[in-house]
Amino acid sequence: MEKMTEEQVKSIANMLRKRSLWMIHYCTGCGAMELPPTMTSRYDMERFGLAPYVTSRQADILLITGYLNVKTLRRVITVYEQMLDPKYVIGFGSCTLNGGVYWDSYAVIKQLDRYIPADLYIAGCMPRPEAVISAFRHLMELIDSGKADGYKRYKRNLAYYKENQRKVLG
Amino acid sequence: MVKMILIAIVAPLLAFAIGLSFMMIKRKFVARIQRRYGPTIIQPIFDIMKLLLKEDNISHGIIFSLGPIIAIAGSILSVFFIPIAGLNMLTGSGDLIALLYIMAIGSLGMALGAGDSANPNASIGISRALTLMFGYDLPLVIIVISVALQYHTTDLSAIVAAQANGHWALWSLPLSAIVGFVVTYGALGEHPFDIITAPHEVATGPMVEYGGKHLGFLMINHAFHLYVEIALFVDLFLGGASNIFIFYIKMFAVFFIMMMFDEVLPRFKIDDAVRFFWKWPTVVALISLIIVLVK
Amino acid sequence: MVNLANPILLVVIPLFFTFLIALSGSFLKSGVKYLPVIAFALNIIVSLALIPEVVKNGMVIATTAGFKPPFAIDMAVDKLGLFLSLIASLLGFVASVYNLFYIDEEPQEKFHALFTLLVAGLTWMIITGDIFNLFVAFEVTSIAAFGLVGFHRDKGAIEAGFKYLVMGSIGGSFLLIGIIMLYAATGTLNIVDIAQKTSNLTFQQKLFPFAMIFTGLGIEGALFPLNAWLPDAHPAAPSSVSSILSGIMTTAAIYAIIRLTNTIFDFNQIYFFLMIFALLTLIFGEVSAFFQKDIKRMLAYSTIGQTGLFFFAFSLNTVNGLQGAFMQMVNHSLSKGMLFLVVGGMIMQVGSRNIDDFAGLGRKMKVSSFFLAIGAFSLMGLPPFFGFWSKLKIIFAALQNANAFLVASVVIILLMSVVEGAYFFKLLQVMYFGKQEKDVAVKEASYGMLFSVVVLGTVLLIISFYPAPVINFMHKAAAEIINKNYITLALKLGGL
């Protein structure tokens, strides 16, 4: 019986986390422009319980909207660490995947999830609001099924992440 | 005695439910005004439950954690001083003036907690919150005095009884009612006066460092606060109802009109807000006070 | 034991000692400075002996050489006269002890001779019953004072002495004219005799001699326009002398005015005129004291202010008023005498009279600054000290028949005492909390000086904490003068 309630609490918690996702979009790159349309009346992401919040303490999702150079990576890591635990990271656009058009730049990092665990990527050189909404829905399913465990991975192999970060930030 | 304990448990829950319902309706209504579809009706419940069930919480010290707790304790206390549906619980042991001070415990708790979060945004937020409180307290006191003088008592349940069948204070003190309406905006920190938690300027003001269960507590406190302010307005001017449904309808009517103005007006700068409160509402309230004195 | 209770002794002993000092100056050399101490000790004993006599029958009359009036040089010591002579001899004794350690400049015996002569003249002025004797005593004291003021022989002292000489002699001549007129009108010199004969004089005949005598004694008694010499003379004189000058000299002159106006001239419109004088003296004295940088000049101006105060009390012409005046006289002579002695010691240590150089003395010269504080508080009239009772009495008396002018004058008095409080507290602040830039080696004053200051201090403290005996003694003295039983007593005793 006790096992079952533990399971039940977990599923209820996940359901709640799914239904009320608060996001902080750290407008690093050119993807930030995609978010106002998703928030406003045409696509209205608030239907799914998503709301934009200002401080890292209150947020659940960290959106990395575009290319991430070394300088902003340092700030993004601080924000990520300040967020409270069940936290998820969504990488916007191809620049977070493999450096995108800045593949040869000396400043832009090529792969987001080497430095902070990314739960979800949205391909496209700046995905349209529909893509963003579908990404969010996909994230909800991940949360529901419990697979969105980026923050656990970060905690588990913290040394690996820290090593990569030190290699880049110096 | 058992009845007393029963009331002691039911009243805060009822107040919380009413306050929460207003938050729900507000989110939906605001979305509708912005021609958006808006979240599910019970979105605030999900938000609060998610915050309370956060796995990891941070705290900057005992006072940081104590702040929200004192805020909630103060709000629960003030709930007991407002007569609901005919049963006036603690109005016997504390009158209107005591209520004004008890409502201050909530803001004191929040201010202490936010102060301890060692973040300048929080400090700026609190200094604005207290200045705004200083602003709207002047007209609030004047209308409270005019109502008390009109009914020759400061006992809230007596005031409610005096306005029993139909002749509300709204008809006899129209000017004070209008001022009361504007002051409730300031007291609730609703949109034109939400300079305190303006996300663009001071990153949600005092709540900048609050997250997880602390933020959940603060949202619960906001629900209580919503209930207390509107119930006070209804009791003072609309002759609070004998049973719960009429009470809720009256409160909803007031809140509905408030929401109408809410989304339309731009935000006040903090010293303009105080100047505004000390100019028009105060003058109008003084006029109605003089009318009461003369009558 | 020879009957000591004889007022003449009070004058004879110091005169005898003056000549003794002058003669023995050559061979006694250093011993001469002990003689004044003995003189004044004897004087104190005599005046103490007089107390039972005066208490028993109100007044002691002593006629010299058995002459009957109008030629008798007789002394009449009533209650107030006795008290003032007691204070005079006490101050003289204390000052002479102070001189043992203070005066070391060359012409020692001349200083001590003049000093004893000064105090002798003063006591004579206080207890004389005959107006011509009053003039003689006045001249004796003035001459002694001129000499002593110029004693330091530096430029300032000489000039002050000369100024004092000129004004003093003018005063003396006016006094003489007044006395001659009185003598011409009444044919007698004895005060009591004149008092009986003035009834048939016309108003003008009485007023003119009064004006002359008032101006003469006024110069000596530091009334407003006439006291211009005082701010220069008192600071220039050595401290012990200025202590006597401020303490007793001015009080004696004012006492003489009181004695004459009450017994001989009994017209009461004059008091309003005197009151204006008193207020002006008070205002000018206190305000100019506020701006002084030199401590002795400040104390001199404060003397003017205080004299104005008790002259105002006298000019109320009521028993309470006079009682307040006498209490203020006592308070002033004791505290001002003590202040001058303390300041003298401090100037010797610090070397300059400028107040700013007194910074930090509060910690170095603890005992003397403690007594200075007591003296200052008593002059200001702060509660536990005697000054408070006398100020209380004066104000109560002033408001007795409260007409608008009196209330206004009370307000002025209180404002002036605020100013007085201001400059005394400024002095105390500098002394206790000032920063001493050049740390000059300042040590406590020598024991002899301290002795005199401590004696005066304790006397002041005693009458502060147990004012009752002094208060009702003064009340009886004032009643005696106001309702003129001075004359009836003199007649009864003297058998004129």
Added chain:
Amino acid sequence: MMDIVDKIKGIEGAKVTVQRENRVFVDVSEDKLISTLYDMKLIGFHQLSVQNVIDRIKDNKFEIFYVLYSREYKINAIVRTWIDRENPVIKTADKIYPSAHTWEREISEMFGIKVDGNEDSGKPFILENWKDLPPMRKDFDSVKYSSEHFVFRHSEGENE
């Protein structure tokens, strides 16, 4: 338009070529650079729009150009000079055109040109603890640097 060109020609040691209706090139030797800029300001070119460097690696030179603009005559004048690439040093122009101060900071960081007279030129400007060659130089191989410092994602399959 022409009278301004004559005025520019008047500046001693300046080789003037008119490229278009409102664009003039002014080539000047390194030591006369500051005096020319001063004269240009007197003529009427009140605004320094851009100051930057072109890395002429072939003839081992840095070409430094100042784009000046005059509102009055509505034409752009580009003052150019060439400095040696080995130890490139230029004098600061921020006394004449204050905006040059920031440009010079960027140039010194991106190209490694030492600017004397501008005390902030040595300090880090955009890049944080950058140890390598100044990145904008042509001899700096960006791809090599990024492959050294960053790990590319191999295209097929999920990374671990």
Added chain:
Amino acid sequence: MNILLEIMLATPFIGGLLAFIGGKVHRWVRFAVAVTFSFLTLIEAFVYYNVTIKGVVWGSLFGSKLILQTNPISWLFLFIVTAMSFLIVIFSIGDMEEDRIKLDSYYMQLLFVEGAMIGIVLAGDLITFFMFWEIMSWTSYFLIIYGGKKSVAAGYKYIIMSIIGAYSMFIAIAMLYVKAHSLVYADVATTLAHSSATFVVWTVVLLGIGFFVKAAIMPLHTWLPDAHSEAPSPVSPLLSGVLIKMGAYGLFIVLYGFLSVQLAGNIMPSVFSTPILLYIIQWLAALSIVLATFLAIMQEDAKRLLAYSSISQIGYVVLGIATGTSLGVAGGLFHALNHAIFKGLLFLAVGAVIYRTGTRNLSDLGGLVKKMPYTFTALLLGIIALAGVPPLNGFVSKWMIYEALLQKKEVFLLIMAFIGSTGAFLYVYRLIHSIFLGQLPKKYENVKDVPILMQVPIWVLAVSTIIFGIFPGLAMNVIVKGMKLFGFKPIAYTLFGFPQGTAMGALKVINISAVLAIAFVAAWVLFLILSKSRKVSQYDNYAAGQVVTPELKYNYSFGFYMSFGRVIKSILKLGIERIYNYWVDAAKIFGDYYMRRVYTGNLETYNSYIVIVVTIAAAAILLGGKLW
């Protein structure tokens, strides 16, 4: 029994002298003597708990008997004086650093001031009252200037203003003496009863000026901010906790001892059913509440902030006393007790902070809650009491004053009183936020809490704010019994508040505090059920990603209410101080230019003066005395 009155009056003075002498012997002798004697007076005070002694003649002067008496009202103030002085002596033992010469005189003056205040409170006639009033003035002057440097100027202003106040009282006392030759309170009351209205008004106004200077009501308050902020830290609680209450006590005696409300009523017209004189006093008090609160909000220095808050709080006391109704006067007196407690607590707590950090400037401090937790809780209780928030003692007395004002329909005064209390909320939070919350600067890393000796008085006061907050009845039975003596109707009260309350509303403080406690525990339990929260350092803070480092002064405390300052900019500019300084300078210039020119120093002018006098005399003679 009543010899003890004289003994009680004498013990502090003897104690002072012994402490001075003891100090010469050894440090501990001085402390021991000071503590024992102040404790002795405290015990003696308790002997008179609710005993009324008519009059013990201890002397007579100019025909008027000098009397000592005690009644519950004077016992209330006696309790404030003795309790606070005892706590302050203990605090100063811990706080004052060792400076052999000055410390002896410090303890002597401390006990002298206590003695003088006891004298005032026990005085049965105006001469004793006035005598001890002046002794109190100049002994407290020496206490203020103990700090040296800036405090000397502050002390100088204090002593001059108190002398002016004292002398205005002096004139009133003289006028009374002249009329009746006896200054015992009862006789004074009878003389006032049947003397002309102008005489009564003049006496009360002149006495009032003296009390207003000491109680620092608005127009005469300029000395208080300097004196309280420059005085050493143990002396400021004595000054603002106890000394200004003497002004309030004096006012009470004058208004209700001599001039009962009915007498005032039929002498002068009355507005809103209060005599015009009382109404003016109420308006002055209300004005001083509002303006002092505005000034307190804008202060940067902790002690000046508390000094201005003392002016506004004493405004409440005077407002309460001048209402005339029994509820209002009881409220005023109870607020005097409360204010002594929580203002003393605040000053001692700030003194403890100054003892540890050495600075009073609010913008330098911060984050001390981690280092000084006890002082923080004490200050927190103090500020809650000052702001008048229910569970603690400030609330009950303010509530009584509001009820009284509401009953008398004096609404504008009530509004101004309320503004003062909300404003108090602002500057009170400013105090605790700048000192204890926020970022802890580097230089206060190793600050410890204050030694035990200084904590004891702080804790005694903190606990008493709670006791008087929850059980107001303790103080009320003393006040109500005392007011019966002065002809006031008793108020219905119980240990926990005013159940059937006044005409307006009821108050049961115990219910409020009980429900608050239950609610707090419930919320706390809910908080603990949820997941634990981990402690986070003060540098791990939201700064939009920027890493916060110690060098960065990441603290908003300078000009905390700058935005509010812009709103009341015009009010802050008008200051009474400038007018006083203008008059003082004008007097100085006049005195300097005209007065000193008289003594020019050359002989000719002096002789001309003599000639002038003689001519005046001659003119008088020629006109034959018809001049006047």
